[in-house]
Amino acid sequence: MILEVKDLSKSFESERVLDKLSFNLEDGQIHGLVGRNGSGKTTLLKILVDILNMDEGSLKILGKSYKEDRHIIENIAYLPDRFDYFDYDSILKIKDYYKILYPNFDDNFFKIELKKNKIDGKKTLRSFSKGYKNLIGLLAIIASNARIVLLDEILDGMDVLNKELIISYILDMKDQGRTVLASSHELEELAKIVDVCLYLTKDGKIRNISKSKNSFIKVQIVVKDKLDEAILNHSVLRFNMGRVYVILLENKDNIRNILDENKTIVQYDILDSKIEDSFYWEKGRSK
Numbered sequence: 180m181i182l183e184v185k186d187l188s189k190s191f192e193s194e195r196v197l198d199k200l201s202f203n204l205e206d207g208q209i210h211g212l213v214g215r216n217g218s219g220k221t222t223l224l225k226i227l228v229d230i231l232n233m234d235e236g237s238l239k240i241l242g243k244s245y246k247e248d249r250h251i252i253e254n255i256a257y258l259p260d261r262f263d264y265f266d267y268d269s270i271l272k273i274k275d276y277y278k279i280l281y282p283n284f285d286d287n288f289f290k291i292e293l294k295k296n297k298i299d300g301k302k303t304l305r306s307f308s309k310g311y312k313n314l315i316g317l318l319a320i321i322a323s324n325a326r327i328v329l330l331d332e333i334l335d336g337m338d339v340l341n342k343e344l345i346i347s348y349i350l351d352m353k354d355q356g357r358t359v360l361a362s363s364h365e366l367e368e369l370a371k372i373v374d375v376c377l378y379l380t381k382d383g384k385i386r387n388i389s390k391s392k393n394s395f396i397k398v399q400i401v402v403k404d405k406l407d408e409a410i411l412n413h414s415v416l417r418f419n420m421g422r423v424y425v426i427l428l429e430n431k432d433n434i435r436n437i438l439d440e441n442k443t444i445v446q447y448d449i450l451d452s453k454i455e456d457s458f459y460w461e462k463g464r465s466k
């Protein structure tokens with residue numbers, strides 16, 4: 180593991196946002212950090228990159244804490260959800276700031292990718308749209324050569340082509356053996372590329388939902404008329420059109436008997452579940 184968090188807690192005034200979180204980031208993997216609005220994703224990312232202090236707990240990057248070695252910051256780069264800290268600087272000037280923090284900054288990559296994306300490095304950051312600002316920030320983060328990359332809501336507000344571009348940059352980082360943690364309040368786009376998915380609940384806990392696959396089953400059901408309320412109320416609805424439902428149900432020993440015996444069901448099939456189903460399962464259960 181490249182980053183290790185143990186019993187991390189953080190409160191703002193009386194509100195406990197993160198409550199004794201423990202998790203690891205695995206070397207060379209893409210991790211999704213998902214959770215509802217306000218669940219604490221940004222707070223957690225800022226703690227990981229030492230912008231915010233935690234109240235309790237420990238954080239180790241490559242086996243060391245920030246207190247033990249300030250230089251570990253060179254191994255971790257963070258892209259905030261709005262990349263506008265340097266609004267009045269030119270893109271090439273911003274690059275110089277990054278070079279101070281990241282000694283292995285790849286000038287060549289930064290220049291080539293700016294050119295490929297038709298971004299004029301002499302212009303100030305504020306002359307670009309929010310989407311382009313984020314793209315410029317991402318290029319700087321990639322060029323930093325930091326081994327761990329934290330991305331806050333990177334796909335939010337991006338058009339389809341830029342989403343594809345960003346996804347391909349993230350996959351390139353994985354190919355280079357780098358570790359990515361990307362936050363989002365939805366999982367749709369990230370689902371295609373994440374290896375591990377961490378879910379932040381509203382009560383400040385974290386769950387590795389890549390492992391929750393066996394706690395539910397995904398069932399496609401055809402009903403005579405309407406699906407029995409008793410089943411519907413105990414499930415997470417993923418899709419319904421007319422007499423066809425796709426639902427997630429707790430994977431109990433007798434679940435097939437319950438479905439077999441239900442009079443409203445004409446036919447059912449167990450489907451393969453995907454990582455986004457785990458997200459909806461956790462989200463549905465934590466309402």
Ligand SMILES: Nc1ncnc2c1ncn2[C@@H]1O[C@H](COP(=O)(O)OP(=O)(O)OP(=O)(O)O)[C@@H](O)[C@H]1O
Binds near residue numbers: 191192
């Ligand atoms: N500096 C602060 N002072 C007081 N409360 C804060 C501060 N920063 C965050 N919070 C509170 O902490 C909680 C978590 O906020 P955070 O921005 O981390 O959530 P998030 O999951 O990133 O949300 P979103 O998906 O909406 O971006 C919210 O209730 C927020 O109001």
